[in-house]
Amino acid sequence: MCGIIACKTHSPSAAYLLTGLRRLEYRGYDSVGIAVRTAGGDVVRMRTIHRIDALERAVDDWDGAAFGGVGIGHTRWATHGQATEVNAHPHVDCTGRISVVHNGVIENAEALRRDLASSGHRFATGVDSEVICHLVEQRLALTEDLLAAVKGAVVALEGPWAIAVLEESTGRLVVAASRSPLVVAHTNVGEFAASDITALADWVDEFQVLEDGDVVELTGVNGWHDPDKTVVTPALARFIWRAGDSGRMGHADFMSKEIEEQSECVARVLDEVGDRISTGALWSDLGLQCFDRVRVVGCGTSLNAGHVIGNVVRLLGGLPVTSTVASEAGGSVFEPGTLMLAISQSGETADVLNAIVDDAAGGSPLLALVNNPHSTLARRADAVMTCSAGPEIGVAATKTFTCQIVAGVAVMISALVAAGRLSRTAADTLVDDLRRLPDRLAGAGSVAECIVPALADELVDASGFVFIARGVGLPYAAEGALKLKELSYRWAEHYPAGELKHGPLALITRGTPVVVVDDGSPKLATNVSEVRARGGLIVSVGPLGSSIPVVDGPAAPWGPIESVIPLQILARSLAIALGHDVDKPRNLAKSVTVE
Ligand code: AGP
Secondary structure (H helix, E strand, O other), X not given: XXXXXXXXXXXXXXXXXXXXXXXXXXXXXOEEEEEEEEOOOOEEEEEEOOOHHHHHHHHHHOOOOOEEEEEEEEEEOOOOOOOOOOOOOOEEOOOXXXXXXXXXXXXXXXXXHHHHHHOOOOOOOOOOOHHHHHHHHHHHOXXXXXXXXXXXXXXXXXXXXXXXXXXXXXXXXXXXXXXXXXXXXXXXXXXXXXXXXXXXXXXXXXXXXXXXXXXXXXXXXXXXXXXXXXXXXXXXXXXXXXXXXXXXXXXXXXXXXXXXXXHHHHHHHHHHXXXXXOOOHXXXXXXXXXXXXXXXXXXXXXXXXXXXXXXXXXXXXXXXXXXXXXXXXXXXXXXXXXXXXXXXXXXXXXXXXXXXXXXXHHOOOEEEEEOOOOOHHHHHOOEEEEOOOOXXXXXXXXXXXXXXXXHHHXXXXXXXXXXXXXXXXXXXXXXXXXXXXXXXXXXXXXXXXXXXXXXXXXXXXXXXXXXXXOHHHHHHHHHHHHHHHHHHOOEEEEEEHHHHHHOHHHHOOOOOEEEEEOOOOHHHHXXXXXXXXXXXXXXXXXXXXXXXXXXXXXXXXXXXXXHHHHHHHHHHHHHHHOOOOOOOOOOOOOOOXXX
């Protein structure tokens, strides 16, 4: 979704802004823009509904006064108002003196707009963000100080927001945030702010995360200075991802790179935590109490990973587990002894952040399983487990799914040992199984690459797909169906195989592709026969003898994790055959920061 970058650099800012905006592209956007101060002291605004290349051409073609080192940029994913150039950020006040980029939603924008319009402000758009420009303009009529004006203006805003405000006359740049992520960094090339640390990957080693309500000027010292009150300066965080991690590294697209990386990423997770699982230390180091039940919340792929982790807790620990779509978590009944496990690769998903507010009220300790340890979810949790997948750029989650499962399973096995619900010997055996996963995932990738692209060519005209599985295989069927619809734009539904005969079997006709995640259950074979009898085209992913024989080894409580690799490759291959952009599927965003 929307992305912000702002900078005050020693050389022209446009190059930094464009690089940062490219790094934000993965979040999904439908327009992009910058406002840059020239050597002459004017601010030039350039916006487009086309890709960043178009913006770069406009910058290259600029023949006015030379660009200076101060600027702001934005990728917009439309929520209020269509994806048009006029609605693209940066927005300006009545005078053009103030330029603003904004992430989030101003929930009281209409009321503010009415007030501002009645006091003479003229609006150029219906976009909620524009009210911020006029609020700052209104405050600047009372004070000449931009920092004070922004502090005064943001008091009126309701909802989640992160902003960067550029003042033309002084070149001052002020950033602020509340319930929407924003980081600042002081580097040897200048000062930066961004909504996502990956935007700054090329220049930043250390950064600070704004707390809710922080208003900070990019001055060179980035002081959290307030003459009116004592302000706690956030600690410096180290950027854990290298710039190269967010490149395609010779792959045709990020998705293929990220699918291939899974074995290596899972090996890294196990290197980090493997020795502390069966001792119980991985859990006890988190400082949380033992629990009697688990409540999992997440969305999309992260929730599918949550189902796998929940199965492990249920099967190994005999504990009750509920897994809830985060956007539907409101109104849940709280039970004592519950651990809340919130799973999100971005750690910025608005539905998840809302779900944990309700649970905090219920008093459950919160463990966040995230890929970004500096995310809002991580900062709000009582303890954090990182899944260590590295930056995932493709909108479709792949390596974060497998890493979430391995990290989540590891911490839950450790918790069961710490609570005396699982013996250390049993845990040692499970850890040995986990340590075999990198090879099993790599093997599944090799087999799938040989078989799946040709299969996708055969299936390219299918209008829809059914995915089935039983028991511990079910979350993988769910993930396969999600990947396929996300990328190919064909309908794809997953069902517990036993449920087919209760309705979905009516969907099956001659040639309907039915993808079976085969965990070896004999009952599944019966359900497959029922599909065959109706002419369904079975594509099985499972042990030797399956259409895609990738599952090698005994059934584990976390199910046939390697089966997800061919399912990811199937979705990607179909999307490519259909001419779709696999890294940026239509209508979707990587970090879903609206409800
Ligand atoms: C997965 O391919 C999707 N892009 C989507 O379902 C995603 O998993 C979901 O939006 C949750 O995101 P999160 O992990 O960042 O919270």
